[in-house]
Amino acid sequence: MGILCPCGVSVNACSKNNNVEFISKCKMRRGNITYLANVCVTTLNKSTLSLEFVDTKRPCSNNFLFTANAITSIVCKKDGQNCVVTVEGTGLVNGRQYSFKAVFRDQIAPAANDIVQSFVIKGFFDQNGAVCVPQGSIIALGCQEL
């Protein structure tokens, strides 16, 4: 990569049939989530992150795309050989701004799934617990506890 990223994460993951919560509507919905992120603590302003939800039962009413417009904090924590990366900032859904917090876990063991431990868009959406995603879809770019 050339530039060393001491703490950051690259995510290209999809998880199907998740039971998620729409906080604003106080309703649980089932659907597919796609996570995309490329974030690094040294390049916060160039970092990108998005979450797309597609409701598999009522597509028209609950589908949304959340795109971060400012990433304010990236914190890495080693857990054995694994790495937990917490990303915080703000983003937009249909032009409305929310703050968010996402926690990604890159697991080293080839047989273990990677995990999106939590993804909360404050006042709007909560993926409602940990979501397993295929091994290799979350890659910690660096895991220094800065």
Next chain:
Amino acid sequence: MKASSGRLSQYLLLNSEENLSNYLVETELFSEASLYDCLKKYKTIVIKPVFGPGETYIYTENNMFRIVSMMDSITCPDKEAVYQHLVHKEINQKYYVIKPIKMNRRYSQNNCHFFVTVHRKSTLLDWHLIVTTEKNNSIRGRGIYRYFRQKIVNLSLLVAKKLGESFPTCNTIVIEIVYDMKEGIWIHDTMLHLSSSKWSQHLVFITNRPLESYVPHTDLCTKVSFKSFLSRYNEVIIKPCYGQEGIGIVQITSNYDHSYEIHSGIKKFRLATLEETYHFIEENYLYKKDYVIQERLPLATINDCPIDCRVIVQKIDSTWRSTGKIVKVAGEGFFITNAAQDLLPLETAIQNSNMSHININLLEDEIDEICNSAAKQLEENKSGIKIIGFDIGITDLGDIWIIEGNHTPDLSMFYMLEDKSIYMNILKSKRNMTPDS
């Protein structure tokens, strides 16, 4: 047991030299039996890992045993309890050595405790004493050192000669010497610094007159050098002797209100006193690795982020040539450029920096001249190298400093520039590099 270049092997090698054996502190591999034997014979003993820093002291006082380490200070009623505590709480590496302390604690002001660094320019040349670094502050100790200097120097050179025969690729050796008014001169420890050690590399540069003025003032990090560097420079950096990617590098600043700021990664915090600051540094860094301390360079900046220049030099047709330069811009909140937010061609970086008044052509010429000269020096120290990536610091006044040279530089950062010509030039030069002789 295989300790290769570890403490025990070094001790055994030195002990085979008749002129040294009387000055060596009896050293054994740590075991339950060796601990009990040592406790029976000596009032103060120390255990150290076979490799690297870290010490645990055991004092015998009034038929009790006091164990003092960076983590703990406890008293044990018997030697069995000492062993259990050491094994369960202190020991975290595979092998340790055990030895007595040849120093009278009651008269510690009379002790002289130094690290003596000896260096040779290459395997074929003689060893020379380069630096002595005081470990603990003692005015009388300094006087004793001056008085016995020649004897200490001779002993150190003999140690280096003996170890240098067995470790031909090692051209820097640090010898820990204690002189005690009651006990005499003792060689407490020896540490090999290979070519990848930042301390060894520093010595390569400072033993070459033209290069000496391009390297920041550096010393081994001890309590004495830590205090003296902070008092002289106000801002210092400590770096592990062996380290990469900027891991473990810390900046310490002495503030106007007499507090001290510690900056590591993107974290900054303050400590109230120098004593507290040193204790924090010792506990969190020096206890785990050997460190050097360095004056902080006032690096030029882009948008308040420090920059430095990576210069690739390659040996082509028996001549060292500079083949590529790239500027790394530190991430926001970082003081090191290993964690870079951007990579720029030198010319663009200078235009965007706080040294835009500098003549780029003159600066480049000076950088090339220094790097080619530094490459020759490093090659003398480590034969066979064909490519070196120098990190060159440039201050806002245009002063050039050699931060360090990497023997296996990352070239991919050059590929990230929009203009691939520098990258292609390095690759082309790599194909034309002087083959192994």
